[in-house]
Structures are given as structure tokens and as C-alpha cells.
Amino acid sequence: MPFLPENIFLKIISGELPSKKVYETDQILAFHDITPKAKTHILIIPKVELKTAKEVNLENTELFGQLFLAAKIIAEQEGLDGYKLHMNVDEAGGQVVPHVHLHLLSADYKSNL
Numbered sequence: 001m002p003f004l005p006e007n008i009f010l011k012i013i014s015g016e017l018p019s020k021k022v023y024e025t026d027q028i029l030a031f032h033d034i035t036p037k038a039k040t041h042i043l044i045i046p047k048v049e050l051k052t053a054k055e056v057n058l059e060n061t062e063l064f065g066q067l068f069l070a071a072k073i074i075a076e077q078e079g080l081d082g083y084k085l086h087m088n089v090d091e092a093g094g095q096v097v098p099h100v101h102l103h104l105l106s107a108d109y110k111s112n113l
């Protein structure tokens, strides 16, 4: 699937589009996926505009690390003992929304890894 023509997550960050938020800091936002692929399916995103994880560099590694920190905190909040983290990178990697996001999924998620 190609990238969606619009970065809908920027509209979620600005509040223009509604979302079921579960966690927020000055740099990170997390909310329930609109079409959950597991009992718990949460998207964790940076508030700054980064299209894909290919944009990681030595200046923003701390921000990328915060996605993992948020995942740990949210998993505890949600009562998840173990969980799965998934990130699609770029169109060829299955990414559809052109804004970096980490999928936090409960263990019932059926991945084919």
C-alpha cells in the first residue's frame, strides 16, 4: 500500500482529529489504533514531523528512545505483562501513514515473525 496522501497524525497531534489518548508528554503522544489488530493496539508517535524511521540520526536518537520508554510505561498502565512492538518503515516496509509510529500490541497479536 502506498503512503496516504495526508499526514493524519499531525491532525491528531493538533487536536483537529479526535483520538483516544493514553499517554502524552511534550514530545510524545500515544493513542488507540482506529482499527485494532489485537486486544490492545496503541500507536506511539513523536510530536515533531518525521516521515519514517529512516530519519533517525545522532541528533534525534533520544527522541526515538522515548518511543520505547513510552511503550514500557503504557504497557504497565494497560496491565500488559508481555507485549509486541512493531514498526513499519517506509512504503516498501508496509508503512501507510507518513509519520513515524511505533505499534504497541498485546501478546495476542498474530505476527508472522
Ligand code: 5GP
Pocket (backbone or CB within 6 Å): 008, 017, 019, 020, 031, 032, 033, 034, 035, 036, 043, 087, 088, 094, 095, 096, 097, 098
Ligand atoms: P502503518 O501501516 O502506517 O504502520 O500503520 C498505520 C496505522 O494507523 C494503522 O494500524 C491504522 O489502523 C492506523 N490509523 C490510520 N488512520 C487512523 C486514524 O485516523 N486514527 C487512529 N487512531 N489510527 C489510525
